[in-house]
Amino acid sequence: MDPIISLKNVYKSYGAKQVLKGINLDIYPGQVIGYIGPNGAGKSTTVKILCGLISDYEGEVSIEGINLKQDPIAVKAKIGYVPELAELYDVLTPVEFLGFMGELYNMPKELATDRITKMLAAFGLEANMHQRMDTFSKGMRQKVLISSGLLHNPDIIILDEPLSGLDANSVIIVKDLISKLAKDGKTIFYCSHMMDVVEKVSDRIVLINEGTVIADGSFEELQQQQGNQSLEKIFAHMTSKDSLSDAADQLMNAFGN
Amino acid sequence: MNIFNRFFLRAVLLPSGLYRKMGVNIPHLKAILTTKLMMDDRRVSGIQQTRKKKLKKEPKNTTIGSMLATAIMGCVFLFAFSVGKDYLTQLTIYFSFYIFTLTSVLISDFTSVLIDVRDNLIILPKPVNDKTFVLARLLHVVIHVSKLVMPMALPTVIALGIKEGISGFLPFIFLVIAATLFTIFLINAMYLLILKFTTPERFKSIISYFQIFFAIFFYAGYQLVPRLVSKTLISGYSIASFKYAFLTVPYWFAAGWQYLHDFQWNSPLFIYFLLTILLPVFSIWIVIKYFAPSFNRKLSMIGGSESETAPVQQKGKAIVSTTSAYISTLGGWLTEKGTERMSFLHTWKMTGRSRDFKLKVYPSVGYIAVYMVLLFVNNGKLSLDNMHNQTGPGKFVFMSVIYFSSFALMMAIYQLAYSDKYKAAWIYFITPIQSPGKLLSGALKSIIVKLYLPMVVLTCIAALIIVGPQVIPNLIFGIFNQILIITFVGYLALRDIPFSTQQASVKGSGFIRGLVSMILPLILGTLHFFVYPYLIVIIVLGILSIIASWLMMDALKNKGWGKIQVKEYES
Secondary structure (H helix, E strand, C coil), rough: CCCCCEEEEEEECCEEEEEEEEEEEEECCCCCCEECCCCCCHHHHHHHCCCCCCCCEEEEECCCEEEECCHHHHHHHHHEEEECCCCCCCCCCCCHHHHHHHHCCCCHHHHHHHHHHHHHHHHCCHHHHHHHHCCCCCHHHHHHHHHHHCCHHHHHHHHCCCCCCHHHHHHHHHHHHHHHHHHHHCCCEEEECHHHHHHHHEEEEEEEEEEEEEECCCHHHHHHHHHCHHHHHHHCCCCCCCCHHHHHHHHHHHCCC | CHHHHHHHHHCCCCHHHHHHHHHHHHHHHHHHHHHHHHHHCCCCCHHCCCCCCCCCCCCHHHHHHHHHHHHHHHHHHHHHHHHCCCHHHHHHHHHHHHHHHHHHHHHHHHHHCCCCCHHHHHHHCCCCCCHHHHHHHHHHHHHHHHHHHHHHHHHHHHHHHHHHHHHHHHHHHHHHHHHHHHHHHHHHHHHHHHHCCCCCHHHHHHHHHHHHHHHHHHHEEEEHHHHHHCCHHHHHHHHHHHHHHHCCCHHHHHHHHHHHHHHHCCCCHHHHHHHHHHHHHHHHHHHHHHHHHHHHHHHHHHHCCCCCCCCCCCCCCCCCCCCCCCHHHHHHHHHHHHHHHHHHHHHHHHHHHHHHHHHHHHHHHHHHHHHHHHHHHHCCCCHHHHHHHHHHHHHHHHHHHHHHHHHHHHHHHCCCCCCCCHHHHHHHHHCCCCHHHHHHHHHHHHHHHHHHHHHHHHHHHHHHCCCCHHHHHHHHEEEEEEHHHHHHHHHCCCCCCCEEEEECCCCCHHHHHHHHHHHHHHHHHHHHHHHHCCHHHHHHHHHHHHHHHHHHHHHHHCCHHHHCCCCCCCC
């Protein structure tokens, strides 16, 4: 099977600072990739390259066999992106905003309207469909953002901390949704700091640190390599130089004279 | 969407065939423009934002509102035609105002409206090609500028049309377009210049200083110019008497109009007409060639939430606080240790760094300053002599300067409760603060030191030089009366913890407070005016005023939780 997303020797620097130092990844259809790493590891840079937001990288990125540099528009049409920061035009109503998104994805108006109504209703936002979003809570905005990423039924869905701000029930909905989308053949690229969720949701975990992939495999494979412990422990073990319990000790010592 | 937006949208989409040939996706273009215009319609525009408080209702159809406001401003411009004896003079003045106003309005709109950094995350990940995106942005700028320019120029177009017919307004329309293009170039250049000397983080505060400056400048111009220059002088003035006028850009536009109006091929004014054509062409060329490429990138850094652009703190280099040592010392003298001093220093920093606060308060301080100047200008009989002897108008001006000065602080006191980051005030409600009144008195003292003390120093120096040391008792009495007024108003007005309230919640008691802050200076000022010559009375009253100020401040300090509104914030 051909990989649906393929990164070959991807490098990216901001000025003198090299953020990605040769990322190699092949992702296959139907996989849920848990993409994890500490702050500043290069997670969001990778995501931005995949979404076509950053074009001055080195190396080769192809999606469904299309070279990202050659035809970014075709690639963008296949990707649904839910950004981490709840950036949306909040003077619009969810219906207006999603309608706009639909038009940018070249969707027929009737289809878009139908889907928008159904999706918002499923998220329990029926009553708020025609309210401006500047009064929305973080969770409500997140629901609109998730809808905007799924609206055009993309093959690849990139989720950056999609659960932030959601209440427990909505978290269950989204987690369930992720596994159903994967079963449907969608490829999901899931970035998060919440290790327990990544552990459960993803069937392949990619751990990056300082711009390189340092672990790649299913949770079980990682456990075999790193000892039978939780993802949180594995993550800490692989990415932190100092012992974390030392830091906690130092914090406790701060109380001392 | 209202009729104007629909009209503009249709107008800019007329050459759709051409756009399509250029490789632009028309449905995308239309969708982006429609959405952008819809959002503009719900946003309070630059022309209104410095004056109006946040609206309670959801802003709707703000386009029509701001177009009306702009049209009224356009009518004000007509005054240019009452100055000078020829069109050349009048239009030079007109175009000066036009370029100046347009610059001041657009300079803030450019970052907030036209270059929305959210676009980068919302539109760019979508399958929209670059040409469509760039054209959408460009057309949005064109529509936005037209919405300003059209109502602004309309009154003059009509006036010139009536007075001069077609040869009056057609050249004018042409020149207004040229002047507009030049202004856009000017703004681009200013932006690039500012960005060259400062970091994107500080950029927004610099823009807000521009806005403050423009607001004060307008007020000063509006108040002072007609008074400074006598009527006969104005109507007889000709720009020709100013030898270097031909070096200024507005003069070129005025001469360009004159050339087109007279329409004599061999007129020497031809050179200016040529300049008015070349200038915008040259400006646009520079914008496209040099500014535009780096412009968007730099602008997107301004609102960037990226950690990549965050300043890297050098290790081992301590963060130097801008609150200098002398403020801490001053706080040490004026405030009680603990809560009050903390509040004093905190308010000092917050008012110095909060863009919102500065934008609300500094213009009103500037207006008062203008008004003070006006007191001197307005008074024909004022002379150094009667100021020195404190008789007649001299005494009146002296009293007015002292008693007006407290007005500058009123806005600051009302503004004290508000902040963008009002939710951060939870810290006051979870910490064990015994006497919240000290938060208020500390904040009030901070504002007095920051805004009133410089005025007091200036007034004292001026009074001592002009009048001499015999003025001291009256000066002290006057100044303490001001402090009494300020603390009294503070006592009435400060019912919220500083910086704990959202701007939108406007309270009903504003009227009473406004009345008190107007009437109190008037009563005390009148009283002072009559007892002015009696030294003993002044000394006794002065001591009483000091005691009263002290007691008032003490009362504020002892305000308990019962008199302070405790906030509950939703998540």
